[in-house]
Amino acid sequence: MKCCSAKVNSIIRATLLSTLFALQANPISAQDRLGILLPGETQLQQAVKAAARVQDDPLPDPEIDITLPEEPELVEVEEQSELEKKVAETLETISLEEQIQQQVVQAELEQFGYDIFSQAPTTFAPVEGIPVPPDYVIGPGDTFILQIYGATDVEYRLVVTREGKLLIPEIGDIQIAGLTFEEAKFTLNEQITKLRIGVKTVVTLADLHTIQVMMVGEVARPGAYTVSGLSSLLNTLITTGGIKRTGTLRNIQVRRQNKIVASMDIYQVLLKGIDESNIYLRQGDVVFVPPIGQTIGVAGEVHRPAIYEIKTENTVDEVLEMAGGLLPTASADKSHIERITGSGLRTLVSANLDAGGGNIEVKNGDLIRVFPVLNKMEDVVLLSGHVLIPGGFQWTPGMRVSDLIKSPSILRQSAEYEVAMVQREITSKKRIEAHYFNLGEVLENPASKQNIKLSPRDQVIVFDTHSPRGNQVADMVRKLKSQATAFDPPGMFDARGYLRHQGEYPLEKGMRLLDAINVTGGVQVGTDTRYSLLVRKDQTTKNIEFIQLSLDKAKRKPFGDHNPVIKPEDRIYVFDSSIDRVELIKADLEQVKTQTRYGDLSPVVRVAGKVLKPGTYPLVPGMRVEDLVIAAGGMKEDAFGITASLSRHEIVDGEFSKTDNLNVKLQDNRAHEFNAQTILHPYDHLVLRAKPEWNDAPKLVRIEGEVIYPGEYHVGKRETLCSLVQRAGGFTEDAYLFGSAFFRESVREREQEAMDRIHDQIDDLLVDVHMSPGYQKDQKLPVNKNAHDLYRVIRELDRPQAVGRMVVDIETAVTKCDETADIVLEDGDRLVVPRYKEEVSVVGQVYHPTSHKYQSDRAAYDYVNLSGGTKEFAAREHIYIVQANGEVMTARSSVSSWGWLGSPANVKVTPGSTVFVPLSVDRINGREFSQSWVELVYKLALSAASLKFIFEDPSN
Amino acid sequence: MLGLVSAKNMFSRMVRAGSLLSVLLMFGCSSSEMLVKIPSNSDGATIAPYDTSTFKNNIDLFSPLSLERKIDQLKLLQRTEKLFVLFDNSDSMQDNYRGISRYDYGLEILDRFHRTLPNMTLQGNVFITSAYINTFFLSRILSGDNNQDEFSWAIEPYDPDIMQERAKDTTQSFVAGDGSLHSAIYEMSDLIAYTNEPAALLLVTHWERIDKKALTAIAHLRQRIKMQHDKELCVYTIGVGNNYSRARFDQSDTCGTSVAADKIAQPRDMLHFIERMFFFGPADTDNDGIYDYRDKCPDTEQGRLVRFDGCKRFDSADLSNDVLKKPLDKSRFIVSNW
Structure with a gap:
């Protein structure tokens, strides 16, 4: 009967808050549930974050449902790997101390129930507009509204006096205080009806009186409060x-007139909704909150992990009931209590809830931890990789691969048939291992041995032919590495070099070299099947050694030495002709060197010269010269196969080394000779030379113009111009031997180099000129007119192209054919024999540059004059004659005598010559730097002039 | 008693020390930089001032190292059983080189060579290029008779002491040629071609004596050996008169080397020279590529991979198919179909 709406309201609120509390606590406990023991720092961060969340955002989205963990599913590969990762992480070693440390942390746990006080109302205003509960006790200050109707119709608003009376006009006073509202109503009705006949009365309460209560003890703000009389x-x-x-x-105790009238248990309200002790306070009541009693923490897989205060509860079960009971994911048999012992230390008491652990008595300060079940699935197999429907499948006893992969239809396009992998968990040893099988064989013939049996929790990985395989096995390799111990090296191998899928792979026991290569995609076309390397690590010393293997021999004898059983941490190198094998094995070779100690020599040998891959190779036991040649990929075609030289460091007399040069006769097989069977020593250096006079590039020369058979000729090593002309059928009648031009590539290159150098010098010079200060100091960027002119000239010149003409006396060379005059031909040589021309050209600074008929009595200046004479800017004293054979001479330096009064001499010219009248450089530039570019201008002009004659169209 | 014994020992030590001193006196102790120390003349010995700065580099006394031990330990194989020495004693060898004549220099080197020679079966002889008093002229003997058996006189057991004497004393020497190097080589070629065992020719001469004609002579000789016996003649040259090898006999495809006398003057180097000349690497009986002296498993089957200790790299167990079947069904493997 003591029920009222205000109370209901408060209860609703309280339960809501408690729910929220539970929600807030959950993100923190989530990690417990997952069983992840995070490192301390992460945990701290999480705790801080959680705390911040509680403060800043006290009302998180209630939609988030994290009370139930996701059901572990084996549907997607990614999910599985995530799941497995978690498992792997839990498997990681962690010391006992750390683990306890992790578990001790209980800052994350909140005390249960206090959250209902977290939102204090801002005012003490009495609650208005709610029905007055019938058991409300009237006191002074309550305002009544009396409506009397019938004979008279009046309404009074009356306040209960301090004496507790209600003074009603025309009726008198009625003692009313101390009565409940229900009683007061009855009394008033009775009295009024008694005194005034024929009226009816309606009694309601308007304003309620206020009461004063004392809040003392462990309350947030102790003191005297004036609260609404309707306050519970x-x-x-x-x-x-x-x-x-x-x-x-x-x-919580309520004292009234020195007697405890009520003692309240808020847990009853929060946990069960029982609020029978939530009484209405009266004037003068004292609310006393005693200090907290014994507390028990509950963490982990329960609905409400928190710190609980216990009163009558004294067993684990009772406490767990307070915490809402276990979650479905709780692992009831793996719970324990963290307890503070009498000696002040922490200890753990295991409480197997499945076996009476619930009856363990709890003590103050206990922390009950309930662990989650492991996220592991039993009796499943997982199919992953290049399949259409990856995911988990039920495992049945006797299951084989073919039961999982029944037909190729579940494989995706280009799935690898040669090899597939099974990742197996050895439950008893807590280790994983790999198994490989031939998928194609399984599909074709389920009775074959390739169709291996599956175990629970096997993961079948189907590879594909193209994508990198390393990623698919990386996870497993990582696990293999982490599960390795000093006595149990990681069961993996590393395959490098010319393989379809290089990388590290899990190793299956008993696997051989070819199997390992098969796993990486098989032996590729173009593999060097004569030389492969196996690098084996000694598991006691960690020293490595090289083993030279031949895939050919391995193939021939599958159970022979060359197809050895691969051991953990082996590294396989497979080569082809293009891969840089020397570079590939360099790191391992370096290690071999560093692990060699005094008294031994590093087992390395070098090979240089005409082998496919010269460089440093490991010296394997019993290695011979021929093995080294094979290691280097064999001899090149131009190698001199008869002898090679072997430099050997010989230690004589203990410590002194001498270098011996041994001549190895590769094709000799006599005993006691150095031949291909010679045993190599450390640091031996084998040099294979080229065949003598090996001619790998054909020498081509060209002969053009006035010969009988012009064209391209292939010439021998020491063939000369004379013999070439002979082969070309000799000259025609019109051939002008004196004017023949001989071009050579090497000459051209040298010329070009020189020209470029001059050009560069001029460029530099230009920069200097531009940078040099002007005549007036205030001119910041001097305008040097000369420089501009010069620049223009050079721009127009552009880069001159050398032609590579060699001045050769063809006539003598060809007619005499003797050693002094003849020329040995080089590749790219070119002989141009022009037609005889009786003309002399005049170019340059003349008024009419043209050609003139050659006449033997005319000299250079005669031709110049025939062309109208020199122009104003002509450098008369620098006139050049370019003779038909390419020789250049100035008029001055010729053998002709000087003219009188110092005028230039008049030189005789030959038919086909060009007379070149250059520009006077002084006219365009008076400065001293002119000299170098003049050279260039001349060179350019000369080369143009000298070829003018040769390349003239013969039809003219 | 004890005192007597020790006194006796002391005495014997003194005697030994005295003999050492006399040897020292004989060989002299000059402070020059030359590596070979030879008395400037046969009877006069001088004591050079003691000079520590050059002491380290000079071993004045030549005490040959024993090659026998090495041969025994490493089981070296003898590759040369015939040795013909041509000692050049022509006029040009009389020039002074480092204070003494090249002739003495060459003789000393030859002596050291002979003293270092290990005990082995060796046949051959020593020839000189010119004689002052004619005794045996090889040419004379050779030209007289075409019967090849006549050469047997020139092939005798090679006793280093006798041979050294033969080089030294022109009255006892066998002379080949008319004094020039090439004529000597030509004359010896009949003799060398007569043997069909691996032969070595050792020239002790002055670098400059190796002229074009000598080169041709050697080339002819080599060709002849090749044609007649399909064997190779190894020509070794010890050059007197320069620190560096100036011989032009060595080609990359021929057998033999040339060294300067100074380079092999020390016991260690002489030993190495002789070892290269007469011996071929340690024996490897089971042909596994590991020399016998370090082969712990001396009878490895052919074609097996071995370790550096000569034992099999992989256990036989690894190779058998059956063993592997037990733990896991290994016949699944070896399925590659490349």
């Missing part, structure tokens, strides 16, 4: 700021 205990506690975390929630 819980209500008052909430509005006055609530109870401190040090105060109890289980035993």
Whole structure:
């Protein structure tokens, strides 16, 4: 009967808050549930974050449902790997100390129930507009509204006096205080009806009286409060700021006239909704909150992980019931209690809830941890990789691969048929291992041995032919590495070089070299099947050694030495002709060198010269010269196969080394000779030379013009111009031997180099000129007119192209054919024999540059004059004659005598010559730097002039 | 008693020390930089001032190292059983080189060579190029008779002491040629071609004596050996008169080397020279590529991979198919179809 709406309201609120509390606590406990023991720092961060979340955002989205963990599913590959990763992480070693440390942390746990006080109302305003509960006790200050109707119709608003009376006009006073509202109503009705006949009365309460209560003990804000007369205990506690975390929630006492009239257990309200002790306070009541009693923490897989205060509860079960009971993911048999012992230390008491652990008595300060079940699935196999439907499948006893992969239809396009992998967990040893099988064989013939048996939790990985395989096995390799111990090296091998899928792979026991190569995609076309390397690590010393293997021999004898059983941490190198094998094995070779100690020599040998891959190779036991040649990929075609030289460091007399040069006769097989069977020593250096006079590039020369058979000729090593002309059928009648031009590539290159150098010098010079200060100092960027002119000239010149003409006396060379005059031909030589021409050209600074008929009595200046004479800017004293054979001479330096009065001599010219009248450089540039570019201008002009004659169209 | 014994020992030590001193006196102790120390003349010995700065580099006393031990330990194989030495004693060898004549220099080197020679079966002889008093002229003997058996006189057991004497004393020497190097080589070629065992020709001469004609002579000789016996003649040259090898006999495809006398003057180097000349690497009986002296498993089957200790790299167990079947069904493997 003691029920009213205000109370209901408060209860609703309380339960809501408690739910929220549970929600807030969950993100923190989530990690417990997952069983991940994070490192301390991460945990700290999480705790801080959680704390921040509680403060800043007290009302998180209630939609988030994290009370139930996701059901572990084996549907997607990614999910599986994530799941497995978690498992792997839990498998990681962690010391006992650390683990306890992790578990001790309970800052993440909140005390249960205090959250209902977290939102203190801002005012103490009495609650209005709610029905007055019938058991409300009237006191002075309550305002009644009396409506009397019938004979008279009046309405009074009356306040209960301090004496507790209601003074009603025309009726008198009625003692009313101390009565409940229900009683007061009855009394008033009775009295009024008694005194005034024929009226009816309606009694309601308008304003309620206020009462004063004392809040003392472990409350947030102790003191005297004036609260609405309609206040309940819980209500008052909430509005006055609530109870401190040090105060109890289980035993709140209300004292009235020195007697305890009520003692409240808020847990009853929060956990069960029972609020029978939530009484209405009266004037003068004292609310006393005693200090908190015994507390028990509950963490892990329960609905409400928190710190609980216990009153009558004294067993684990009872505490767990308070915490809402176990979650479905809880692993009831793996719970324990963290307890503080009498000696002040922490200890763990295991509480197997499945076996009476629930009856263990709890003690103050205990922390009950309930661990989650492991995220592991039993009796499943997983199919992953290049399949259409990856995911988990039920495992049945006796299951084989063919039961999982029944037909190729579930494989995706270009799935690898040659090899597929099974990742197996050895439950008894807590290790994983790999198994390989031939998928194609399984599909074709389920009875074959390739169709291996599957175990629970096997993971079948189907590879594909193209994508990198390393990623698919990387996870497993990582696990293999992490599960390795000093006595149990990681069961993996490394395959490098000319393989379809290089990388590290899990190793299956008993696997051989060819199997390992098969796993990486098989032996590729173009593999060097005579030389492969196996690098084996000694598991006691960690020293490595090289083993030279031949895939050919391995193939021929599958159980022979050359197809050895691969051991953990082996590294396989497979080569082809293009891969840089020397570079590939360099790191391992370096290690071999560093692990060699005094008294031994590093087992390395070098090979240089005409082998496919010269460089440093490991010296394997029993290695011979021929093995080294094979290691280097064999001899090149131009190698001199008869002898090679072997430099050997010979230690004589203990410590002194001498270098011996041994001549190895590769094709000799006599005993006691150095031949291909010679045993190599460390640091031997084998040099294979080229065949003598090996001619790998054909020498081509060209002969053009006036010969009988012009064209391209292939010439021998020491063939000369004379013999070439002979082969070309000799000259025609019109051939002008004196004017023949001989071009050579090497000459052209040298010329070009020289020209470029001059050009570069001029460029530099230009920069200098531009940078040099002008005549007037205030001119910041001097305008040097000369420089501009010069620049223009050079721009027009552009880069001159050398032609590579060699001045050769063809006539003598060809007619005499003797050693002094003849020329040995080089590749790219070119002989141009022009037609005889009786003309002399005049170019340059003349008024009419043209050609003139050659006449033997005319000299250079005669031709110049025939062309109208020199122009104003002509450098008369620098006139050049370019003779038909390419020789250049100035008029001055010729053998002709000087003219009188110092005028230039008049030189005789030959038919086909060009007379070149250059520009006077002084006219365009008076400065001293002119000299170098003049050279260039001349060179250019000369080369043009000299070829003018040769390349003239013969039809003219 | 004890005192007597020790006194006796002391005495014997003194005697030994005295003999050492006399040897020292004989060989002299000059402070020059030359590596070979030879008395400037046969009877006069001088004591050079003691000079520590050059002491380290000079071993004045030649005490040959024993090659026998090495041969025994490493089981070296003898590759040359015939040795013909041509000692050049022509006029040009009388020039002074480092204070003494090249002739003495060459003789000393030859002596050191002879003293270092290990105990082995060796046949051959020593020839000189010119004689002052004619005794045996090889040419005379050779030209007289075409019967090849006549050469047997020139092939005798090679006793280093006798041979050294033969080089030294022109009255006892066998002379080949008319004094020039090439004529000597030509004359010896009949003799060398007569043997069909691996032969070595050792020239002790002055670098400059190796002229074009000598080169041709050697080339002819080599060709002849090749044609007649399909064997190779190894020509070794010890050059007197320069620190560096100036011989032009060595080609990359021929057998033999040339060294300067100074380079092999020390016991260690002489030993190495002789070892290269007469011996071929340690024996490897089971042909596994590991020399016998370090082969712990001396009878490895042919074609097996071995370790550096000569034992099989892979256990036989690894190779058998059956063993592997037990733990896991290994016949699944070896399925590659490349």
